[in-house]
Amino acid sequence: MKGLFKSKPRTPVDVVRQTRENLAYLDLNSGSRGGDAKREEKMAELSKNIRELKSILYGNGESEPVTEACVQLTQEFFRENTLRLLIVHLPKLNLETRKDATQVVANLQRQQVSSKIVASEYLESNKDLLDILISGYENMDIALHYGAMLRECIRHQSIARYVLESEHMKKFFDYIQLPNFDIASDASATFKELLTRHKATVAEFLSNNYDWFFEEFNSRLLSSTNYITKRQAIKLLGDMLLDRSNAAVMMRYVSSKDNLMILMNLLRDSSKNIQIEAFHVFKLFAANKNKPAEVVNILVTNRSKLLRFFAGFKIDKEDEQFEADKEQVIKEISSL
């Protein structure tokens, strides 16, 4: 056992190997519980090794990270199934080690070896790891750790596409509304990342899944009774629809009477923040040059109320763009 010779400075490759050995030990002895001295010892060793990995990747108080060391570490890490073992056994680690492990996994997603992102290739052939990470939202103890790892993994376009196209997307509508604020917000951040980061992939996903996705989005998120869910959803909707790459989806969205009704109700929400975000989507309905008759009908029916509403609709800080948008909306509605 090389790890016993503490006198010799360990190379990054040594540290990865020992980490893997520790994890493999946990894997084989998963039946045994606390109180087992050998196991305790291995756990302590593992914690130390993971901390060492972190300090190689991030540097520490005294020294900056060394590129060559990072490359060696990354290569050795993905040569075998270290990432899988680490993810699977994360729930057994103590809090500090979990945090270290999360930071190590996050950093590894960006490490390049001969200008290739090794982590991306590894994940592509181990996509079930994403399933494990996503299911973390169902376990309060590891949700924040798995969530942080997951957000790093979906920086890879191919991995984001896998998650978008998986059945997991439906589960996010539940996760976002979990009662625990930290975890619901984490799920929400991941959801947003999935739907905004990789433009072309997102546009493709939204066009292919338009019906069920916006049905769920409208009925479960925008119409939620939970303040945070609603506020985050309306913000995300604005971000998605206002993105140039989603122009086709936007046109489809703003041609629907039902969508317009939801947005108009959000305009009069008790929350000013929600009102403002709703305005940024509502203005798209008004600005649409080819409004379907049913949309025009609703706008005309409510014209005087809408105009009265916009006359008093102000935001706290000065915002020229907002005022200009408002003027435009008022003009459009008046001219109908």
Place this chain on the structure above:
Amino acid sequence: MLLQLLSVLRPPPSAMAGCDASGGGEANKYPLNAESYRLLCKIGSGVSAVVYKALCLPLGSAVVTIKAIDLERSRANLDDVWREAKAMALLSHRNVLRAHCSFTVGSHLWVVMPFMGAGSLHSILSHGFPDGLPEPCVAVVLKDTLHALCYLHEQGRIHRDIKAGNILVDSDGSVKLADFGVSASIYETAQQQATSSSSLSGPIHHAPSASLSSSSCFNDLAGTPYWMAPEVIHSHVGYGMKADIWSFGITALELAHGRPPLSHLPPSKSMLMRITSRVRLEEADAHSSSKRKKFSKAFKDMVSSCLCQEPAKRPSAEKLLRHPFFKGCRSKDYLVRNVLVAVPSIEERCKDTDLCGCARGARCMPPCRHASNIVKHRRISGWNFNEENLEFDPTEGLEKKCLPLDEEDPVELESNSTGDQDRRPPQGSREKEEVRFKEVVIPQLMTILESLEMQRGMLVHVLESGGFHVDGNGRHDGRPWRGEGRHATWVRAPARAPGGRAEHGGSGGDDQDCPVGE
């Protein structure tokens, strides 16, 4: 129902094996709904948050602190709030305040935390030690604070708001650092970083250079698309951590004197002075302290090392712990015997200042002091400054007459600071008033408190059930608890009759449909 969901979400016991207590599911047992808690009394408030002492009913009425953050009013965006909650959930150290759980109640976020019986040091100072704590007690508090800082810095986390108001003490004398509203982590991406800013922190506590540029250096990173180079991170972190050390030094002076240096100046002036005439600041401190109190050489040396103008020359938290000043430091019992016995309980302190517990803008019940005595007072970044007393170096007489600490914000959080507020009772002749107050008003106020608690309970009930009622169509039905249920839904007509013009301009009642501008 929520409890059932919780038990489903909790991992089986086997998954917990191997977890140490800190990483375990201890926090998970706290229920995630307002009905499970009974708010006892308000123990502090800020612009966008109110802090309550409360009972957690399902857990044998365990005493907790609940910080209710108004997300509509909060300056921070939701991501910042989430980041704070996440930071608190993932930190585990005996000197760092950790949240049990957090969940939303209407547009408020409730953060459930351990109850710290003796409140913040800011509150302890103002209620028992206007001229500061005895030096051995200062050492106990600072040492535990340093342990917390060491832990945070080792985690790559910068606190950015170290001050007496954020150091809490439990009834057993244990000390915890709180309030991560503005803390930053280096392990998060540049884009995430860019949104947080140190603007919430008090200028007094910030290093002269750091207070001006630490937020902007994070903003500079906003354009960085992916991961900052580690060496960039490190120079920033080293910098940020040293800003914490500066604040720590100021906090040491605050504990020793009862108030931070230059607090008698308006903040802009104090800021300018710190930047342009640092030497004078230190002279002034040395001068005023020698008048009233004698401090050990070790203390002065420790503080001045923290207040070194050059960030790089300030010691790290870890190194500070080894400073001679902390040698032979007393235990927490010493704090109980010498400090806690001398200050009234949190409940007493709250009665003294803000008993009515009424929300800002709400109408107070008749005998409430607020009704007649609301004095608008400029308040910046968590500190009050006595505007009538702008002399650079006030004489002792002036200080006594003005009782600067007595005038400190009485609504300042007793157990957990949330920052700014702008309301305080009138100044002057408070001692006399207090005697009268205790004899005459307290019994009356107790009655009101009970009544208010009952009303609060009812309000919570309304918020939970009535306020978020969903009608048959799954639509949000407005805000009945604010008496606006009369507003009809806008789009009702076309929804049911696509031709829908008939509804336009309908009955006179329509005027009420306009949600704003009336």
